[in-house]
Amino acid sequence: MLTATAGTARRLGRFRPDSRRGRKERRGRLGGSSIAAVIGKSPWASPYSEWCLQKGLIQPEPSTPEQMRGHYLEPGIRAWFADQHPEFTVRSGGTYVHVERDYQLASPDALCFQDGVLVEGAEFKTDADAYGSGWGRPGTDEVPLYYRVQVVWYMDTFGVPRWRFGLLDGRLSFREYVIEYDAVEAAILRDAAEDFLASVFWDEMPDLDPHPATYATVRKLHPKIDRDATVQLPPVLAAELRAAVLDVGAAETRKRLVLSKVGTFMGNARRAMHGGYDYALRQLSSKGLPYVKPDNHLDQVPPPDLPDDTTEEAA
Structure with a gap:
C-alpha cells in the first residue's frame, strides 16, 4: 500500500x-x-x-x-x-x-x-x-x-x-x-x-474506578444472567455496598465504583448474598444489558463481620 x-x-x-x-x-x-x-x-x-x-x-x-x-x-x-x-x-x-x-x-x-x-x-x-x-x-x-x-x-x-x-x-x-x-x-x-x-x-487489567465508562464496561463484560447462580460477597465488599446504599449523601462516583466492584465479582450470577441476606440482584435494563440493583432492605441487614484490621466505611 x-x-x-x-x-x-x-x-x-x-x-x-x-x-x-x-x-x-x-x-x-x-x-x-x-x-x-x-x-x-x-x-x-x-x-x-x-x-x-x-x-x-x-x-x-x-x-x-x-x-x-x-x-x-x-x-x-x-x-x-x-x-x-x-x-x-x-x-x-x-x-x-x-x-x-x-x-x-x-x-x-x-x-x-x-x-x-x-x-x-x-x-x-x-x-x-x-x-x-x-x-x-x-x-x-x-x-x-x-x-x-x-x-x-x-x-x-x-x-x-x-x-x-x-x-x-x-x-x-x-x-x-x-x-x-x-x-x-x-x-x-x-x-x-x-x-x-x-x-x-502482559494482561495486567487496570483497577476499577468510578468513571461511568468503567461501570458500562463491567456490564458489557457480563451480558448474560444465570438465574440459578448466587454468589456470596466477601465481608469487605458487602460492607462497601451496604455503606454506599445507606449513606444518602454518598457521592455518585463512590456508589458507581462499588457497583462496578460488585458487578465484577458477580460475573453472570443473578443474586449476591452475604450472611444469609440478599444484597443485590442483576437485572436487565431496557437496553438489554444487566445492571446491579442493591436490595431494597439493606437498611434492615446487620453490618457484616469484618476482619479486625478493617472497618465498614461510612456505615
Whole structure:
C-alpha cells in the first residue's frame, strides 16, 4: 500500500474508527481520544474501558448524536477556518502514525501546509452550550483539558509546534483557539502510553474506578444472567455496598465504583448474598444489558463481620 508522510507521521489511510479496518489499525495503538482515556482525562472513556477495548473484550460504542452532529457540521467549520487562514493550504486529515513510535496514532480533522510543508494542524468542534462549556476566550489556549491532551498528542505525532481549534458554539458563532506544543506534556503522555500498552501486553487489567465508562464496561463484560447462580460477597465488599446504599449523601462516583466492584465479582450470577441476606440482584435494563440493583432492605441487614484490621466505611 502506498503511503505518504506529513512531518514525522506516516499516513495509513482514511477510514472510520468503528469500521473493521479502523478497529484493526487501532489495535495496539493509541489515538488522541484514547490517550486522554489512558490518563483519566476523558469524559467518555476510562483507563479500564480503554484497556478492555484494546484487548478486544468489548466493541467500540456507536457514534452518539453529538458526535454525528459534529461530523455533519465539520465541512462548514473547515471552510470557515480556511477562509480565516489564507496563508495555509488546508487539507482534510486521515489516519497517521508516528514514523518511529508506531503506537502513536493521530486522526486530525485538518492539516495546514505552507509551500508543501506541514506547519500546523487543526481540529473542528461543536458545542451546544451557547457559551461553550469548558471553552475560554477566543484566541487563547483555554480549551477543555481532554481536547488539549488530544492535540498535544497530535503535535507530538506530526512534529509540529502548534495546533488550532475551530469551534462552532451554541450561538452559531465561530471561535478559534491556539495550542502551543509542550515537550514536557508530550513526554508525560508517551510514558503513560507505553506503560498502558505494556499492561495490555502482559494482561495486567487496570483497577476499577468510578468513571461511568468503567461501570458500562463491567456490564458489557457480563451480558448474560444465570438465574440459578448466587454468589456470596466477601465481608469487605458487602460492607462497601451496604455503606454506599445507606449513606444518602454518598457521592455518585463512590456508589458507581462499588457497583462496578460488585458487578465484577458477580460475573453472570443473578443474586449476591452475604450472611444469609440478599444484597443485590442483576437485572436487565431496557437496553438489554444487566445492571446491579442493591436490595431494597439493606437498611434492615446487620453490618457484616469484618476482619479486625478493617472497618465498614461510612456505615
